[in-house]
Amino acid sequence: MAQRxxxxxxxxxxxxxxxxxxxxxxxxxxxxxxxxxxxQAARFxxxxxxxxxxxxxxxxxxxxxxxxxxxxxxxxxxxxxCGVFMCSLCxxxxxxxxxxxxxxxxxxxxxxxxxxxxxxxDYGRQASMLALAGVPLMAFGVVLGSAxxxxxxxxxxxxxxxxxxxxxxxxxVSIVAGLAEMGVSGFLIVSAFRS
Amino acid sequence: MAWSGDDRxxxxxHYLGKASGFGHTVRLxxxxxxxxxxxxxxxEVVRRRVFYDDILLVTHxxxxxxxxxxxxxxxxxxxxxxxxxxxxxxxxxxxxxTFAFTGLPFLVLLVLRLVLRVDAVTVYGxxxxxxxxxxxxxxxxxxVFNQICRAVKETQDRIARxxxxxxxxxxxxxxxxxx
Numbered sequence: 001m002a003q004r005x006x007x008x009x010x011x012x013x014x015x016x017x018x019x020x021x022x023x024x025x026x027x028x029x030x031x032x033x034x035x036x037x038x039x040q041a042a043r044f045x046x047x048x049x050x051x052x053x054x055x056x057x058x059x060x061x062x063x064x065x066x067x068x069x070x071x072x073x074x075x076x077x078x079x080x081x082c083g084v085f086m087c088s089l090c091x092x093x094x095x096x097x098x099x100x101x102x103x104x105x106x107x108x109x110x111x112x113x114x115x116x117x118x119x120x121x122d123y124g125r126q127a128s129m130l131a132l133a134g135v136p137l138m139a140f141g142v143v144l145g146s147a148x149x150x151x152x153x154x155x156x157x158x159x160x161x162x163x164x165x166x167x168x169x170x171x172x173v174s175i176v177a178g179l180a181e182m183g184v185s186g187f188l189i190v191s192a193f194r195s
Numbered sequence: 196m197a198w199s200g201d202d203r204x205x206x207x208x209h210y211l212g213k214a215s216g217f218g219h220t221v222r223l224x225x226x227x228x229x230x231x232x233x234x235x236x237x238x239e240v241v242r243r244r245v246f247y248d249d250i251l252l253v254t255h256x257x258x259x260x261x262x263x264x265x266x267x268x269x270x271x272x273x274x275x276x277x278x279x280x281x282x283x284x285x286x287x288x289x290x291x292x293t294f295a296f297t298g299l300p301f302l303v304l305l306v307l308r309l310v311l312r313v314d315a316v317t318v319y320g321x322x323x324x325x326x327x328x329x330x331x332x333x334x335x336x337x338x339v340f341n342q343i344c345r346a347v348k349e350t351q352d353r354i355a356r357x358x359x360x361x362x363x364x365x366x367x368x369x370x371x372x373x374x
Contacts, residue, residue: 011252011319014326022251039256042344046251046321047354122240163207 014039051088068100079103114162123158124167127151127174134181141185148178211339212327214315223327225346230318232325247350249320255340257312267305274298316340 011020016035022043030041054074056066064074067087075085079100092104095113108116127148134144152175159167208224208231215221224231229244274294282291307330314329314336329336 008323010321014254014256014315014317015258020252025252037256039254040340042253042340042347044250044252044347044351046249047351047358049248049354049358118242120240120242122235122238125235126238165207166210 013037053088081107120158123151123155124170124174127155127178128170131174131177131181134178134185138181138184139188141181142189145178145181145183145185148181149175150178152178211342212316212329212335214326214328221326223325225342228350230325230343232323243323243325245318245320245323245325247347248354249322250318250347250351251321252319253340253344253347254317254319255314255336256317257314259308259312264305264308267301267308270301271298271305274301316343318343 009019011022011025012018013020013032013035015032015037018032018034020032025041025043027042028040029038031038054064054076056064056072056074058064058074065085067073067075067090068084069090070087073087073089076088077086077091077098078084079086080097081099081103084100084102086098086100090100092099092101094104094107095115099107104113107113111117127150130144130151131148134141134148137144152171155171155174156168158164159171208226211223211225211230213220213222219234219236222233222235224233226244229246232243232245234241234243274297278291278294278298281294282288285291311330314333315326316329316336316339317326318324327339329339
């Protein structure tokens with residue numbers, strides 16, 4: 001039922017979406033048993049990681065320290081934010097840091113971990129649409145152009161914060177177009193008043 | 196160029212391709228540890244990740260897309276019928292050529308769709324999947340398929356080596372008896 005909610009049922013035929021029995025799928029050209037249409041497949045055996053937890057009684061002789069959350073487990077590292085001792089069950093790798101669950105929750109809630117952000121606004125698209133709308137509506141260029149430039153700058157900041165390489169050209173073009181629209185619109189308004 | 200992912204000067208992710216639907220676009224990027232799927236709907240972007248160590252199957256197939264074919268056929272037929280209706284008895288009327296030229300792009304797109312078809316690369320993970328489509332760049336579809344397979348294999352092999360039980364250290368050879 002949980003799978004139905006997410007709409008994903010695991011590997012399926014790319015043509016008819018019939019579920020595939022992975023034990024029967026081989027790497028190479030395959031044919032779906034339901035629709036008989038061909039597809040190229042590459043099958044992988046995703047490894048299952050078993051977390052090894054060292055009990056405190058085993059580590060006592062080595063001067064081991066207990067995990068802050070699981071006193072029965074020996075700690076394997078410290079949280080890189082608060083320094084608390086963690087066992088391998090508590091350790092969370094995020095943005096190349098080892099964090100305890102509490103710090104991970106806090107940083108995620110603050111939006112400070114780039115890898116945990118799942119929803120954001122596309123300022124670049126917003127800027128380009130405003131710049132585009134400003135071309136036929138040049139009389140409103142002061143408003144649309146300034147908005148395009150504003151969102152273009154926000155887009156550049158967003159891209160830098162997220163470590164993105166693509167999308168800069170679109171933001172810069174939107175800023176330049178927005179400024180040009182502001183200039184032309186301003187000129188038109190001044191000309192209209194003078195005449 | 197294959198992305199090594201080790202050089203810090205390289206960008207965080209590389210664009211692989213996209214798949215467009217009605218009102219939304221899905222863009223796929225390759226990062227060091229996962230494929231990032233950016234689903235854009237309006238100005239909102241929802242990001243998902245399909246981690247290499249979670250991937251079970253990668254497929255490459257070709258499809259025509261019946262919805263697009265039906266829509267293009269209807270548009271072509273509609274404009275063709277209008278052109279025929281206007282042009283009956285007046286072969287050189289402006290209306291005939293207007294409707295004929297308006298319907299021509301739909302006919303061209305329909306023929307292209309039927310001839311070329313669409314290449315799709317689909318990645319199935321344990322919890323989620325991702326798909327990218329290539330209408331014209333068939334070679335790129337093969338390159339991306341191989342690139343994803345290579346990255347997945349490298350990652351899963353590395354993890355399998357890490358979690359494999361360490362082989363017992365060979366016992367030291369007994370010291371030779373004193374002379």
